[in-house]
Amino acid sequence: MKMSSVSIESTTSGPYIRTAIDDLPPYSAGRSVRDAAGEGAAARTLLGLAANEGPYGPFPAATAAAAKQIENANLYPESGFRSLRRELAEFLGVDVARVAVGAGGIGLIHHLSVALLDEGSNIVTCTPTFHAYALDARKQGATTRTTPVRADGSYDLAAMLELIDERTRIVYVCNPNNPTGGIVGRQELLDFIDAVPASTTVVVDEAYFEYARSAGYPDTIADAAFARPNVVTLRTFSKAYGLAGLRVAYLVGSEALIGAVQKVQSNYEVTSVALAAARASLPDTEELARRIELNADGRRRLVEALDRLGFEPLEPHANFLYLRPGDGKAFAKALEAEGIIVRPANAMGDPSGVRITVGSPDQVTETIEALTRMVNASS
Ligand SMILES: Cc1ncc(COP(=O)(O)O)c(C=O)c1O
Numbered sequence: 001m002k003m004s005s006v007s008i009e010s011t012t013s014g015p016y017i018r019t020a021i022d023d024l025p026p027y028s029a030g031r032s033v034r035d036a037a038g039e040g041a042a043a044r045t046l047l048g049l050a051a052n053e054g055p056y057g058p059f060p061a062a063t064a065a066a067a068k069q070i071e072n073a074n075l076y077p078e079s080g081f082r083s084l085r086r087e088l089a090e091f092l093g094v095d096v097a098r099v100a101v102g103a104g105g106i107g108l109i110h111h112l113s114v115a116l117l118d119e120g121s122n123i124v125t126c127t128p129t130f131h132a133y134a135l136d137a138r139k140q141g142a143t144t145r146t147t148p149v150r151a152d153g154s155y156d157l158a159a160m161l162e163l164i165d166e167r168t169r170i171v172y173v174c175n176p177n178n179p180t181g182g183i184v185g186r187q188e189l190l191d192f193i194d195a196v197p198a199s200t201t202v203v204v205d206e207a208y209f210e211y212a213r214s215a216g217y218p219d220t221i222a223d224a225a226f227a228r229p230n231v232v233t234l235r236t237f238s239k240a241y242g243l244a245g246l247r248v249a250y251l252v253g254s255e256a257l258i259g260a261v262q263k264v265q266s267n268y269e270v271t272s273v274a275l276a277a278a279r280a281s282l283p284d285t286e287e288l289a290r291r292i293e294l295n296a297d298g299r300r301r302l303v304e305a306l307d308r309l310g311f312e313p314l315e316p317h318a319n320f321l322y323l324r325p326g327d328g329k330a331f332a333k334a335l336e337a338e339g340i341i342v343r344p345a346n347a348m349g350d351p352s353g354v355r356i357t358v359g360s361p362d363q364v365t366e367t368i369e370a371l372t373r374m375v376n377a378s379s
Pocket residue numbers: 051052103104105106107130174177178205207236237238244248249
């Protein structure tokens with residue numbers, strides 16, 4: 001029997017693809033030791049400090065829980081991620097209906113974009129910043145309006161207010177900001193939220209919350225003043241908890257926003273192994289505090305060394321430092337020649353800057369030695 005073909009005149013030879021994603025660049029990840037080895041660098045020992053990963057691996061309890069859970073990998077993860085959501089709610093002192101869990105902060109930013117951004121709408125951010133916001137906006141056919149960060153690398157909230165219009169669906173506040181490390185304070189953030197229209201969602205991205213310890217840095221989950229219908233906070237297990245490879249993060253916000261994210265996310269997107277590791281990590285506040293202390297110490301040593309070498313890094317508040325040597329790519333290339341891979345900030349909107357992750361104490365020593373060699377080689 002002959003099948004009758006559907007008679008639609010096709011003007012192209014392939015499948016229909018939304019024009020919104022024409023020319024969409026792929027997510028640009030920090031260069032890894034694996035990437036360098038693939039280019040033949042295997043003979044040298046390289047240290048990867050380009051992705052702001054925690055340097056210590058998972059917490060011991062998380063490793064044990066993940067190993068045990070993998071024995072049940074034939075079973076689907078818990079539907080709705082209820083146990084981790086309940087334990088996070090308890091840990092954070094909020095109602096469980098205000099908590100969503102997803103496959104990394106990147107996954108949750110994607111879901112917020114799908115849930116909130118129509119074709120022709122816009123988002124407001126600062127530059128340079130985490131580039132997933134603008135990429136995900138583009139996928140939805142939305143545009144990005146942006147203004148430079150302040151001199152200290154923090155989001156310029158006053159300038160952002162000027163960019164908001166009736167089509168603005170999301171304003172991001174990356175706090176501390178990646179890659180510059182600057183922070184906005186509690187009162188200015190509250191004043192900003194007061195001034196944002198009720199129909200615009202404020203996403204406070206606190207991927208580096210655990211590392212930020214300055215007085216005045218807001219805790220937008222514990223502080224009830226931030227519990228507003230149009231505010232949501234993002235945190236992740238990828239950084240201070242050392243679980244970047246397992247992909248698990250969470251949002252805390254109004255029930256309306258959390259419900260919207262849960263509608264668009266896929267049911268089993270966080271694996272059972274990731275859920276087990278995250279649940280085992282949460283109670284170990286001592287291990288978290290130990291790692292935060294080590295980071296603060298390494299950060300201080302790196303600032304001193306960079307100052308001594310004449311680079312004037314911005315004041316850091318997370319697990320990385322930011323400097324503007326003029327040509328971020330050239331700086332990264334020269335430092336890689338000394339064995340350290342760091343992240344030029346061009347993909348995040350600042351070709352003049354470079355970001356260096358704070359490693360373990362030994363890695364900090366290695367970084368300082370490599371920086372010193374690099375400077376000596378060029379003088
Ligand atoms: C500011 C910021 N937000 C979110 C993320 C997403 O992290 P993940 O998807 O690993 O949870 C990152 C990762 O580097 C980040 O820097």
